[in-house]
Amino acid sequence: MTISNNQGKKDNKQEKSLVIPQLIVGLGNPEPKYDQTRHNIGFEAVDALSRSWQISLSENRKFQALFGEGRSPKGEKIRLIKPLTYMNLSGQAIRAAIDWYKLPPESVLVIYDDMDLPVGRLRMRLSGSAGGHNGMKSAIAHLGTDNFPRLRIGIGRASSEKGSVSHVLGKFSADENPLISEVLKIVSDAVEISIKQGVEKAMNLYNNKELTTTNDQ
Numbered sequence: 001m002t003i004s005n006n007q008g009k010k011d012n013k014q015e016k017s018l019v020i021p022q023l024i025v026g027l028g029n030p031e032p033k034y035d036q037t038r039h040n041i042g043f044e045a046v047d048a049l050s051r052s053w054q055i056s057l058s059e060n061r062k063f064q065a066l067f068g069e070g071r072s073p074k075g076e077k078i079r080l081i082k083p084l085t086y087m088n089l090s091g092q093a094i095r096a097a098i099d100w101y102k103l104p105p106e107s108v109l110v111i112y113d114d115m116d117l118p119v120g121r122l123r124m125r126l127s128g129s130a131g132g133h134n135g136m137k138s139a140i141a142h143l144g145t146d147n148f149p150r151l152r153i154g155i156g157r158a159s160s161e162k163g164s165v166s167h168v169l170g171k172f173s174a175d176e177n178p179l180i181s182e183v184l185k186i187v188s189d190a191v192e193i194s195i196k197q198g199v200e201k202a203m204n205l206y207n208n209k210e211l212t213t214t215n216d217q
Contacts, residue, residue, distance in 0.1 A: 091142030
């Protein structure tokens with residue numbers, strides 16, 4: 001009976017274990033022509049965290065990425081990374097970083113754009129498929145699992161006349177820009193909560209939040 005009870009306690013501890021990110025990855029493309037495009041919102045999110053946490057980013061050739069290391073608001077060691085390998089090869093930089101620091105895949109939080117979410121929405125999950133996103137396909141392939149947290153930022157659907165490629169590689173409209181600024185603040189809050197209290201807590205707080213242009217006017 002004692003063995004059975006101890007096992008039950010261990011199982012409960014495992015069920016309640018928190019997923020705490022240690023490496024925050026923003027997906028995007030490195031050339032200046034891609035700056036502030038919808039597809040690069042992951043880069044912008046990491047830039048926002050870099051400013052908020054005062055963690056400078058510089059080129060790391062080992063990782064083929066812009067990389068920075070510092071302390072989270074909780075005081076834990078945290079790492080930020082923006083792969084310079086272009087979107088389709090993003091997983092190379094992530095793999096290199098976790099191998100170097102001996103981190104498990106579940107400690108990686110990947111931030112990227114999602115056309116299936118409207119502008120003003122974000123969605124955090126503990127695991128899942130790539131959903132057609134080439135950067136996430138590469139991340140999953142190089143990590144050898146889809147069991148790692150991710151934060152998707154809505155960029156909205158393309159209009160029928162514009163097409164998906166033009167949409168994701170285009171910039172946000174003048175009306176959307178103030179909204180994106182607010183979204184990036186919420187992303188920073190969500191990431192901070194995930195580090196302090198776990199990804200599931202951040203999911204509960206932020207997955208149903210929605211900002212609209214009318215609220216900003």
